[in-house]
Amino acid sequence: MSNLTKTVELACEFVQGCGALVEIVQPKERELGGFSVRRCLPSREQQMVGPWIFFDHMGPVDFPAGQGIDVRPHPHIGIATVTYLFEGEILHRDSLGSEQLIRPGDINLMVAGRGIVHSERERPEFRQAGHRQHGLQLWLALPQALEEMEPEFHHYPSAQIPAITVGSVPIRVIMGSAYGVTSPVVTFAETLYAEARLQAGQRIELPDAEERAVYVASGGLKARDTVIPEHSLAVFSNQPGVELEAVEESRITIIGGEPMGKRCIVWNFVSSRAGRIDEAVQQWKDGRFPKVVGDEVEFIPFPDK
Template identity: 35%
Template sequence: MQSNVGLIIEEKAADIGNFLVGRLLPFREKRAVGPFVFIDHMGPTCLKEYQNLDVLPHPHIGLSTLTYLLSGSIFHRDSMGNAIEIKPGEVNWMTAGKGVVHSERTPEYLRESSMFLHGFQIWIGLPKELEQSEPTFFHIGKSEIPEWEENGVEYKLIAGEIIGKKSPVPVHSPLYFLEIKTKNAQKINIGEHLFGEVGMYVMDGTVKIDGQEFGTKQLLIAKNATLCEFETTGETSVYIFGGEPFSEERFMFWNFVNSDKEMLEKAKKNWYEQNHDAFPLVPEDDQEYVPLPRSVFDIKKDNEATKSKLL
């Protein structure tokens, strides 16, 4: 029997300053799964009392960010004026639209304490007609996220709509982000409920598909979502995500996503020049920021400066 697994991606380390995360998307062979264009698995790691998460103010366009924690705490501030702590089981959903700036830090009351940090940072592309929309922000409490158990299998629908359930996260296109946990070996068949493209991330334990075993920190991309059937071999945690892909290609540079490359160039210029009309300051966190990575844009600027001096 031919396996329904079309691609196997190993989690790879990525540096976001003083913190290492496991990057799942994008990958060379697969730039997106449905509308999901970027997934970082944070931790699990222990931040000592002298270590803190400090992701400085940085910009986004053309996407929604989804932050979901399993342990730890992050304090979110953004250029819309939102300032809120996100705790385990809660969801921060921020839609950048035409442009937003935000920071993510260890809360002040925890900055001299040890803390385990574990969770997901996810980017989801926007439909073309919303790429230039006004930015918005929503915080969804743990008790609002649908949870249920069926035949010994625990489900949690973090975002989207599936299996007759709907998360309150205000998504902008058909998608799903589902947590599945088992304590004992179980056979799970949810293919009839899935649509579009689908990926499965094995966080803990082992799953068996068509007689082949896949282990921890592997991302599996299905060839056919409707054939999604797997077995867990014991205590296992997996995350199913996906949905309808966009008809237009999405391009990415740094923190910017858009269907129009010209909008990426415009965003680069605005952030490079610190245009606060395009990217407003973050209230109470406006003294520092993440600079634009060196790129063709920067090299061109350097060349122009050198040429000017020579003249």
Template identity: 40%
Template structure:
């Protein structure tokens, strides 16, 4: 019997002046463990006249995780954080009761050709921490657990796996793991996973149960304990998931909550510009037109 419950293809989305591939949420699978939102950015090539500019915008009820393969992003937030994100580093911003941030091409790159490629992820907070104080954590590439098993290299970006722990301060049991293979290899990691699990193929291909899967596909497992697959040579995949949160989630724009009232409060606060602003920035992303609120299972 197949252990693949669902195959999710990337869907193009415009996030302002930048196109991304949306993976989560998906109509048939709103969350994988506590992971509630995943965008694949790029790979995008920008000229000296093109830059990434996402003005200040708010979040509640979640942690954001930014992980780059190529390029640079300048992160600024309402805590006063100002830091450049480089490939292999982790930006982990916990919104809690509310935070505002902007994401832009660094000033020194704005008049030159550049590339940008990476993942932007939201992880929902447990219900009792939804309104915690906001915080920010940055991990350098050297701080992340890395190890080699033959021709296969592993990097634990967040959470716990095989007795190892990333320094990223997560708030529920989860894992976000990078696997790279130089040669064709069978990978069996099910006994070290827990909760729900998804496998995202960045490059190369994966074969399992007689089928071959290509880049820009997310495979969701029926049972994380049965996670076995073969990676083609020069492939990179990401395994993510963890224990699912017991409550449903509402998601509206950049807001995530178990209670619809928290969403409405955040909407009114943003309309009135009552969130703490990002120091030195005056522009902002306006609240979008009212869609139907999406309840996530």
């Protein structure tokens, strides 16, 4: 997705943790062009968790017939976007010529590197009837040595994502390695991304990672005596053996990996160098980014505020 303003950080509430639980980030809901998002990363207090620099939870939103997601072409540098849907579908197009329908459970990985442009829309036949959209979009900051790599596009159908059961808890290892399995999704640094569905009273032990966090997409968790409510991101230390308990039926996302160091972020641009952001902004204003193949007319202007 694209931001509507230059500033990416959204206001969040923070609860200081204890023990292995460092803090709880509680994002505020914000409207973005006809649908709502909850942005946990980046925030003023917590820019990143491992390589993850952006975390948006979209919806769930019910669109009437004739309406839907329609994100015009916009650019990125220095990151890889990772799109994962719970419900609905999105048609991805980019300046490499990729055209890919994203369905629930698929992983869409677009590597911006030195620069890419993409759009996210809905097919006319899909929006003919009322429908629901619900999902996550995350950004991975690329390591400094790869920030200017050639753009790439990768798509992994749902059937390729490892699905296992650990202590009766179904888990999907979306990126990286956890619970004894490794995802085929390409990574550029040590990366953790997994999803689990828990019934009330079930427990799950967090996989080890240098940095890690858990997002409660629905339901609620408990870490010892601390409740982690729905739509919040709990940041944990790397202490081993951390166990969480579901206080009700819950769907959670686990993210983490190795730290990337501080990044500059303006609008849809991310870099370890502030001057590189300025270059990208001017390049977009001058129309020097490549066009999205099959979606060449419209675009999102760089926001003034």
